[in-house]
Structure formats: C-alpha cells, structure tokens
Amino acid sequence: MKNLMRYLGMRLLLTIPMLLILLTVVFIVMRVIPGDPVSAMLGDHAPVKFVAEKKHELGLDKPIWEQYIDYLAQLSRFDLGRSMILQEAVTAPILEKLPATIELTLTGLLVALGIGIPLGAWAAKNRRSVGDFTARLYGNIVYCIPFFWMGLILQMIFGVAFDWLPIAGRVGSRVMSSDFDQTGFYLVDTLLKADLKAFTDVAIHLILPALTLGITLSGIFLRLTRANMLDSLKSDFVLAARARGLPEGKVVYGHALGNAFVPVLTMLGLQFAVLLSGAILTETTFSWPGMGRLLLERIYLRDYPTVQGIIVIFALFVSVISLLVDIIHALIDPRVKY
Amino acid sequence: MKNTRVSQLPPSPGGLLNRALHAFSTAGKTYGAEWYILLVGLFIVVFMIFMTAFPWLFTSFNPSDQDAGPQLAAPGGIHLMGTDNLGRDIWARMVWGAQTILGVAFAAALISSLIGIPLGLLSGFVGGPLDRVLSLTMDSVYSFPGLILAIAFAAMMGPGVVNITLAVAVIYIPTYYRLVRGQTISIREELYVEAAQVLGAKRWTILGRYIFPNVIATTVVVFSVNIADAIMTEAALSYIGLGLPAGMPDWGMDLSMGKKFLPSGSWWLITFPGMMIMTLALGFTLLGEGLAEILNPKLLER
Amino acid sequence: MSEPLLKIEELCIDYPIALGTVRAVRGVSLEVQGGETLGIVGESGSGKSTLGLAILRLVRAPGRITAGRVLFEGKDLASVPEDQMREVRGKDIAMVFQNPLTSLNPLMRIDRHFLEVLGTHKPELKKPEALKLVREILTDLGIEENRMGAFPHQLSGGMRQRIMIGLGLVLRPKLVICDEPTTALDVIVEAGFIDLLKRLQKEFALTIVVITHNLGLVAELADRIAVMYAGQIVENAPAEAVFHQPLHPYTQGLIACVPNIDVEQETLTTMDGSPPGLVDPPPGCSFAPRCPLAMGRCREQEPPLLEHRPGHWAACWRINNE
Numbered sequence: 035m036k037n038l039m040r041y042l043g044m045r046l047l048l049t050i051p052m053l054l055i056l057l058t059v060v061f062i063v064m065r066v067i068p069g070d071p072v073s074a075m076l077g078d079h080a081p082v083k084f085v086a087e088k089k090h091e092l093g094l095d096k097p098i099w100e101q102y103i104d105y106l107a108q109l110s111r112f113d114l115g116r117s118m119i120l121q122e123a124v125t126a127p128i129l130e131k132l133p134a135t136i137e138l139t140l141t142g143l144l145v146a147l148g149i150g151i152p153l154g155a156w157a158a159k160n161r162r163s164v165g166d167f168t169a170r171l172y173g174n175i176v177y178c179i180p181f182f183w184m185g186l187i188l189q190m191i192f193g194v195a196f197d198w199l200p201i202a203g204r205v206g207s208r209v210m211s212s213d214f215d216q217t218g219f220y221l222v223d224t225l226l227k228a229d230l231k232a233f234t235d236v237a238i239h240l241i242l243p244a245l246t247l248g249i250t251l252s253g254i255f256l257r258l259t260r261a262n263m264l265d266s267l268k269s270d271f272v273l274a275a276r277a278r279g280l281p282e283g284k285v286v287y288g289h290a291l292g293n294a295f296v297p298v299l300t301m302l303g304l305q306f307a308v309l310l311s312g313a314i315l316t317e318t319t320f321s322w323p324g325m326g327r328l329l330l331e332r333i334y335l336r337d338y339p340t341v342q343g344i345i346v347i348f349a350l351f352v353s354v355i356s357l358l359v360d361i362i363h364a365l366i367d368p369r370v371k372y
Numbered sequence: 373m374k375n376t377r378v379s380q381l382p383p384s385p386g387g388l389l390n391r392a393l394h395a396f397s398t399a400g401k402t403y404g405a406e407w408y409i410l411l412v413g414l415f416i417v418v419f420m421i422f423m424t425a426f427p428w429l430f431t432s433f434n435p436s437d438q439d440a441g442p443q444l445a446a447p448g449g450i451h452l453m454g455t456d457n458l459g460r461d462i463w464a465r466m467v468w469g470a471q472t473i474l475g476v477a478f479a480a481a482l483i484s485s486l487i488g489i490p491l492g493l494l495s496g497f498v499g500g501p502l503d504r505v506l507s508l509t510m511d512s513v514y515s516f517p518g519l520i521l522a523i524a525f526a527a528m529m530g531p532g533v534v535n536i537t538l539a540v541a542v543i544y545i546p547t548y549y550r551l552v553r554g555q556t557i558s559i560r561e562e563l564y565v566e567a568a569q570v571l572g573a574k575r576w577t578i579l580g581r582y583i584f585p586n587v588i589a590t591t592v593v594v595f596s597v598n599i600a601d602a603i604m605t606e607a608a609l610s611y612i613g614l615g616l617p618a619g620m621p622d623w624g625m626d627l628s629m630g631k632k633f634l635p636s637g638s639w640w641l642i643t644f645p646g647m648m649i650m651t652l653a654l655g656f657t658l659l660g661e662g663l664a665e666i667l668n669p670k671l672l673e674r
Numbered sequence: 675m676s677e678p679l680l681k682i683e684e685l686c687i688d689y690p691i692a693l694g695t696v697r698a699v700r701g702v703s704l705e706v707q708g709g710e711t712l713g714i715v716g717e718s719g720s721g722k723s724t725l726g727l728a729i730l731r732l733v734r735a736p737g738r739i740t741a742g743r744v745l746f747e748g749k750d751l752a753s754v755p756e757d758q759m760r761e762v763r764g765k766d767i768a769m770v771f772q773n774p775l776t777s778l779n780p781l782m783r784i785d786r787h788f789l790e791v792l793g794t795h796k797p798e799l800k801k802p803e804a805l806k807l808v809r810e811i812l813t814d815l816g817i818e819e820n821r822m823g824a825f826p827h828q829l830s831g832g833m834r835q836r837i838m839i840g841l842g843l844v845l846r847p848k849l850v851i852c853d854e855p856t857t858a859l860d861v862i863v864e865a866g867f868i869d870l871l872k873r874l875q876k877e878f879a880l881t882i883v884v885i886t887h888n889l890g891l892v893a894e895l896a897d898r899i900a901v902m903y904a905g906q907i908v909e910n911a912p913a914e915a916v917f918h919q920p921l922h923p924y925t926q927g928l929i930a931c932v933p934n935i936d937v938e939q940e941t942l943t944t945m946d947g948s949p950p951g952l953v954d955p956p957p958g959c960s961f962a963p964r965c966p967l968a969m970g971r972c973r974e975q976e977p978p979l980l981e982h983r984p985g986h987w988a989a990c991w992r993i994n995n996e
Contacts, residue, residue: 183646
C-alpha cells in the first residue's frame with residue numbers, strides 16, 4: 035500500500051509539469067495571441083473608454099510576464115475570477131453545469147466501450163470473415179460521422195419520425211430539476227430521493243445524447259480492441275492455454291481479451307479528449323445544460339474571464355483523467371512496478 | 373519476317389488495357405480487401421477534388437441564390453436535394469461548399485505538417501533539453517481536446533478564413549511532431565546510420581538521405597487522415613457558429629441552420645450536408661488507411 | 675511389439691498463403707512406443723514444430739492437416755470432433771513450449787494457471803483439494819510454496835520452465851510433447867531441465883517427444899531420433915545409431931557439423947546451401963541440391979523411407995547401392 039501511495043505521489047508530480055504547460059498554452063491562446071483579448075472579445079464597436087476600463091480591471095495593461103504570474107497565482111488559489119458580463123464569480127456557473135457534462139460524458143463512454151470492445155474482440159476472433167469486414171467498415175464509417183450529425187440523425191429518427199425519445203434537455207417538463215440538486219448528477223439524485231418516475235425521466239433524456247456520443251466513439255474502441263486482440267490471439271500464452279484444453283470461449287474472451295484490454299485502457303486517456311470534444315457538440319445539439327453549451331454561450335456573450343475559466347477547467351479535467359488512467363493501469367497490470 | 377513486323381507495331385490499346393487490368397487484379401489478390409478499400413477512398417477523394425475544381429459541371433444553380441426555388445421544397449425534380457428555408461438549392465450548396473471545407477482542411481493540414489515535421493525531425497535528431505521541452509509541450513497539447521483548443525483559438529482570433537485555418541492547423545502540429553520525432557529517433561539508432569556517421573557523413577546528409585525518405589511514407593498516410601480530421605473540425609466549428617463568415621457556402625453551417633426545421637419534418641436540410649461531411653472524411657480516411665496497409669508490409673497481416 | 679502410443683501415418687500439412695501453398699509437412703510417418711523418448715531434430719523450417727502442433731491439432735490457421743492420420747491410443751486425432759480434442763489436450767497429451775515467459779499469461783498468478791487447468795478437466799475437484807494437488811506438484815518440481823501467488827514476470831526463467839512442465843503434468847498425461855524446451859534457457863538451467871525431465875519420466879511413466887534443433891539435447895534424452903528435412907523424415911533410428919552410424923547424407927552432415935572438443939579443428943564444418951522453398955518443392959529428393967552424393971535418380975525420384983537395418987529407417991537412394 036505504501037508503495038502505491040509513493041507511485042501515486044510520483045505520478046502526481048509528473049502531472050504537474052504537464053498541467054503547467056497546458057495552462058501556459060491556454061494563457062498564450064487566450065491572452066498573447068489575440069494581442070488584446072478584451073477588444074478581441076468585445077469587437078471594434080465597443081467604446082474605447084469601456085474597453086480601457088475592462089482592460090484595467092482584468093490587469094491587461096500590465097506587462098505580459100506579470101500577467102502570467104498573476105494568472106498562475108490566481109489559479110493556485112482556485113480563483114477563476116469574475117465574469118465580465120454577469121454579476122457572478124466564474125466558478126458559479128461552472129460548478130452548476132459541470133455535473134451535467136460529466137454525467138453525459140461517462141454515460142457516453144460506457145456506451146462506447148459497451149459496443150466497441152465486445153465487437154472488436156469478436157471481429158478479431160473471426161478475422162477475415164464477413165462479420166469482421168462489416169465491423170471494420172462500421173468502425174471506419176462511424177469515426178467519420180460528426181458527433182452533431184449523429185445527434186441530429188438520431189433526433190430525426192427517434193424524436194421526430196417516431197416520437198419515442200426526447201430530443202432536448204435533461205428533464206421533461208413534469209420534473210422539477212430544482213428538486214434534485216444534491217450532487218448535480220441527476221441519475222444519482224433521483225435515486226437518492228427514491229423518485230422512480232423522475233429517475234426514469236432523467237434516464238430517458240440521457241438515451242439519445244449518450245447514444246450520440248457512444249456510437250460515434252465506439253468505432254475507435256472497436257478498432258483498438260480488434261488490433262490488440264489480433265496481437266493477443268497470436269501470442270504464445272494463448273497457444274499454451276489452448277494446448278491445455280481450455281474451452282475456446284475462456285481462451286478468447288478470458289486470456290486474450292484480458293490482455294488486449296490493458297493497452298486499450300491506456301489509450302482511454304487520449305480518447306477522453308475526443309469524448310470531451312464530442313460532448314460539447316452533443317450538448318449543443320440536444321440543448322444539454324452542460325459546460326459545452328456554457329462555453330459557447332459565454333463566447334457569444336463576450337464574457338472573456340468565464341471563457342478562460344472554462345478552458346482551464348477542461349485542462350484540469352484532462353490532467354486528472356490521464357492521472358486516473360495511469361493509476362488504474364498500475365492497479366490492473368501486475369507488470370507495472372511500484 | 374512476320375515476327376519482326378509485328379514487334380515493330382506500337383503496343384495496341386487493347387494490350388495496354390489488358391496489362392493494366394491484370395496489374396489491377398494482381399494487386400487485388402496480393403493485398404486483398406485493403407486494395408479495394410484504398411480504391412474506394414481514392415475514388416471519393418478524386419471525385420470530391422474534381423467537384424471542388426469544377427463545381428459548375430455539377431450544378432447550374434448558384435448556392436447563394438435565394439430564388440432558386442420555393443422555400444423548403446422536398447428533394448425531387450430539378451432540386452435533387454431540395455431547397456432550404458431561404459429557397460437556395462441544397463445540391464448547389466453541397467457542390468460549392470466543397471471548396472470551403474476542403475480548402476480549409478487542406479490548408480490547415482499543410483500548415484500543420486510544414487511546422488510539425490521539421491520540428492519533429494529537429495527534436496528527434498538533436499535531442500537534449502530542446503527535445504525534452506518540446507516533447508513535453510507537444511504531448512500536453514496533444515492530450516488536450518483539439519476541438520476545444522480550436523474553439524478557444526477561433527473565439528479569440530475572430531472570424532475569417534485565415535483565422536479558422538490557423539485554428540484548425542494548430543491542433544494537429546503535435547500529431548506530425550510526435551510521429552516524425554519517433555521515427556527519427558528509431559532510425560537514428562539504426563546501425564546503418566551509425567555506419568554512415570563513422571564514414572564521415574555530415575548531419576545534413578544523414579537527415580536528408582536516411583531519415584527523411586523513411587519518414588515521408590508514413591507522413592503521407594498521416595496527412596490523408598489528418599485532412600479527414602480537419603474536415604470534421606472545420607465542420608464542427610461552423611456548426612457552433614465560430615466558422616467562416618456567412619457569405620461562403622458551408623456544410624457545417626447549413627447543418628446548424630437546418631437543425632431548426634427538423635421538428636417540422638424538413639429532413640433534407642440536415643441529411644445531405646451531414647452525408648457530404650461524412651463521405652468526404654471517409655474518403656480521406658480510407659485513402660490514408662489503405663495506403664498505410666499497403667506501404668507497411670507488417671500491417672498486411674491484418 | 676505392443677501397439678505404439680502414438681502413430682503418425684503419412685501426415686501432410688499445408689499452409690495456403692497469398693504466394694501459393696506451402697507444403698510444410700509432406701507425408702510424415704512415425705511411431706512412438708509407450709515409455710519411450712523420441713527426439714525429432716531438424717533445422718528451422720523443417721516442419722518439426724508444425725508436426726508437434728499437429729499432434730494436438732493446434733496448427734495455426736491458415737495451416738491445416740490435408741492428409742494422413744494421427745493415431746493416439748488407436749483414435750485418429752486428426753478427425754475427432756473439437757470437443758473431444760479439447761479433452762485430450764492437457765489431460766492425455768501435454769505440450770511444453772519454447773519460451774516460458776511468453777507462454778504464461780502475464781496477468782494471471784501461477785496458482786490460477788493451475789486451478790484453471792484442473793477446473794477444466796476435473797471440475798469435480800473442490801478448490802482446497804485442487805490447491806493441495808498444485809502444491810504437491812510444485813514441491814515435486816522444486817518450487818517453494820510461497821511462489822504460488824506470484825506473477826510470471828516475477829520468477830526466473832528456470833522456474834518458469836518448471837512451471838510449464840508442471841502445468842503439463844498436473845493431470846498425469848500419457849504423452850508430453852516438448853517443442854524446443856531449452857532454447858530459451860541457459861546451459862546450466864538446461865542441464866537441470868534434462869535431469870528433471872528424466873526423473874519425471876520415470877516417476878510418471880511418461881512418453882516424451884522432444885522437438886529441437888539441438889543435437890546435444892536429444893543425445894541426452896532420446897531413445898530414438900527422427901531427422902526431419904524439408905517437411906519429410908529422412909532418417910529414423912535409435913539414438914546411438916543416429917550418432918554413430920548415420921545412414922542419410924543429411925544426418926551425416928549434421929553430425930559432422932557438431933564441433934568436437936576432443937579434436938583439434940581450425941575451421942568449423944558447415945553444409946553448403948539451404949533447404950528448398952516449400953511452395954513448389956522440386957521433384958526427387960529434397961536434399962539432392964545440397965547432397966555431395968547426389969546422382970541422377972536422386973533428382974528425379976523421391977526416395978522412400980525404408981528399413982535399411984533393423985529398426986533403422988532412412989530415405990536415400992545411395993544406401994541401396996552399397
């Protein structure tokens with residue numbers, strides 16, 4: 035256990051430089067490149083005095099190095115500043131909308147894994163069969179479907195043509211979302227309040243958005259799993275397992291898939307980035323009240339500090355996820371030394 | 373005597389065609405399905421490029437003409453894909469929109485590669501602290517969701533073709549960098565490079581003659597897949613409204629506009645632009661992957 | 675003589691690939707008596723490993739058995755249904771592979787490896803009994819009990835190979851096939867392996883088939899040696915005879931190539947040329963292109979495997995002429 039803690043500590047230490055670089059990149063994109071972020075956001079028609087005021091407020095008239103230090107100092111205090119347009123701290127809307135995005139992202143990920151991994155394993159087992167080619171074609175095609183188009187098509191079929199599923203929002207009109215505010219994860223909250231009707235309503239609203247994310251992403255996992263399974267199936271221990279008379283199912287889905295899963299898991303971290311991008315697009319399409327929609331809203335509102343804050347949160351999110359994936363990998367694979 | 377005369381004749385067109393077909397099917401037998409997949413991708417790409425270069429051959433309508441037909445006309449008749457809410461012919465918008473999306477994607481991929489490849493070569497070849505810093509930076513950017521970075525970029529830079537192209541280009545630089553750097557490092561370690569160095573080859577010679585040609589093959593593959601990705605990113609940016617100014621026909625933007633008319637049943641507004649995006653991206657993906665399978669004999673096992 | 679435990683009759687294995695069909699094993703026939711150790715020697719590509727895998731019907735696709743029979747205790751393993759084959763694997767016939775590190779599942783502990791095999795073939799065995807069996811066999815192999823929960827990469831190469839043997843023997847099979855069992859081991863561990871195998875053979879009355887290119891290994895272990903070349907058996911004789919009176923020019927060449935520590939040699943003896951490609955094997959004897967004794971008939975007609983001396987078989991036209 036002590037070793038694990040030390041390993042964790044080391045990974046954390048390594049995460050910090052990456053996080054720092056990410057935050058610096060964000061800084062460069064948000065402040066250095068546009069030259070004058072306030073004018074960039076407010077446009078040419080904003081009154082000069084107003085722009086100058088705002089610039090001073092945000093400390094943008096200081097030299098760039100000072101701004102950078104201030105930026106990092108502020109972040110280390112977990113202070114994301116105040117909104118330029120609305121009277122609130124930047125963290126307020128973020129905390130409100132973050133659970134919605136996480137709920138959507140996790141559900142989408144589960145769908146993607148649930149479709150991609152079994153299909154990928156099966157395709158590898160039945161290599162060069164019609165099923166394999168179909169699966170590979172599926173993988174290729176689905177990857178080229180824009181998230182938002184997938185969402186629109188699903189809406190078209192299940193929401194408009196057959197009026198089976200809702201195409202917007204997290205809850206229906208008969209459920210008061212303010213009733214479920216403990217964690218912000220509606221699936222959890224409705225269960226905590228033992229409100230089965232509300233739970234069903236929330237779950238139904240999750241279906242199409244989760245499918246949008248999940249189906250589009252399943253292609254990548256299918257291909258990853260298939261590729262790793264092909265390697266796995268060729269390996270010596272699979273042959274040795276067969277030579278011991280183990281049933282084929284156990285050999286393929288136990289031994290081979292178990293080993294193929296590890297590299298797929300390590301790729302999960304990278305795929306998470308794609309997942310987040312997809313989440314933004316899905317939120318736009320389904321009017322999902324999450325971080326993605328918040329980001330776009332605030333861009334339209336020209337609320338520069340909030341936009342920056344949201345991007346910083348995304349950077350943090352990505353770093354945390356890659357750290358988590360590293361830790362899970364260490365726990366699962368006995369070959370990792372700690 | 374007769375034989376000499378026959379051999380003096382130019383090769384008959386039939387003969388050439390036969391030989392071409394023979395080479396075709398041999399390639400198919402050798403590489404299997406991958407060859408045909410490559411061909412499908414190639415066909416799509418060539419078709420699309422053709423459409424981009426000669427749009428007037430595909431449609432007689434002007435994509436911005438709001439009087440091309442009745443508003444929200446269903447597909448059929450002269451309007452193959454129907455008309456949108458402003459009365460514009462959708463097929464025309466698809467045809468002319470190809471220039472927009474392909475232009476941005478291609479330019480972005482080009483810029484990305486022109487920055488990423490040299491940096492990767494340099495980093496991998498020279499090593500040292502420069503390599504470490506650059507590597508870490510590129511890895512960090514690579515792990516960040518590309519679309520979000522592009523959104524941030526586009527939001528701060530403002531609308532415009534150049535800005536959008538740069539926004540899309542920036543997120544792919546690490547892809548080329550990592551690929552080229554990895555290859556450079558592994559080739560650099562090869563025995564034949566060491567041998568060349570012992571014989572006194574200059575650094576530039578090694579870079580140019582040993583490393584670069586080996587790297588180029590995989591780069592071409594990545595370039596194709598990169599274009600597919602760039603297409604998706606450009607479409608996404610347009611969809612959320614951070615894309616190009618309203619003047620140019622854009623598939624992503626059409627999707628976002630058409631979204632509003634979905635509940636009322638005008639399905640053709642969103643179906644066709646999406647299909648075009650998918651097909652174009654698919655074409656480049658299949659082309660890239662098909663090339664990869666063929667250029668790398670190891671992958672042939674799959 | 676009693677019925678052989680294993681009898682291979684005119685076995686043919688083909689690999690259809692894009693460039694043509696590779697005839698990896700071409701009409702191989704041999705017998706193994708119960709309690710005997712047969713060594714199958716040959717260079718890389720001779721088909722010996724494929725032959726070994728074929729006994730358990732584990733030839734990797736697209737390779738398949740196209741002709742012949744593999745008779746084990748009278749049953750033709752080449753044609754039994756798959757579930758019957760699976761019962762034979764691990765229980766009646768076991769296989770020990772070349773690389774013990776890659777032949778064990780890196781994510782599974784050693785005890786689970788054993789419990790899995792036991793669970794498959796003896797499902798009636800309860801866990802505590804199964805564990806007792808595992809402990810017994812590990813002790814027999816000289817592996818401490820506390821290593822039972824270890825993962826493969828945590829053990830030494832020698833230990834891993836012993837575990838491989840253990841996994842093969844836990845169900846007391848009648849036949850054990852060893853495919854290059856010591857190639858991945860250093861010489862000292864190899865010596866230990868040989869001793870272990872000999873002891874286990876006596877203890878469990880095993881019949882062993884050792885497939886290797888290492889003549890030294892078969893010299894120590896084998897009662898009888900079959901020499902394979904280009905997918906065919908060219909010589910099959912008691913071990914002594916193979917080393918001291920080899921009949922086939924290829925075998926003679928092989929023996930001559932082994933450096934002798936007692937004789938002063940300045941250069942190493944080699945055999946020129948390489949084995950023929952097996953996509954379209956040339957007519958006649960496959961060794962003819964390299965054979966110093968080749969004559970016209972050798973290149974036209976394939977010599978049959980004949981019993982030129984009692985118990986000593988060889989496939990060569992030259993022998994008849996002597």
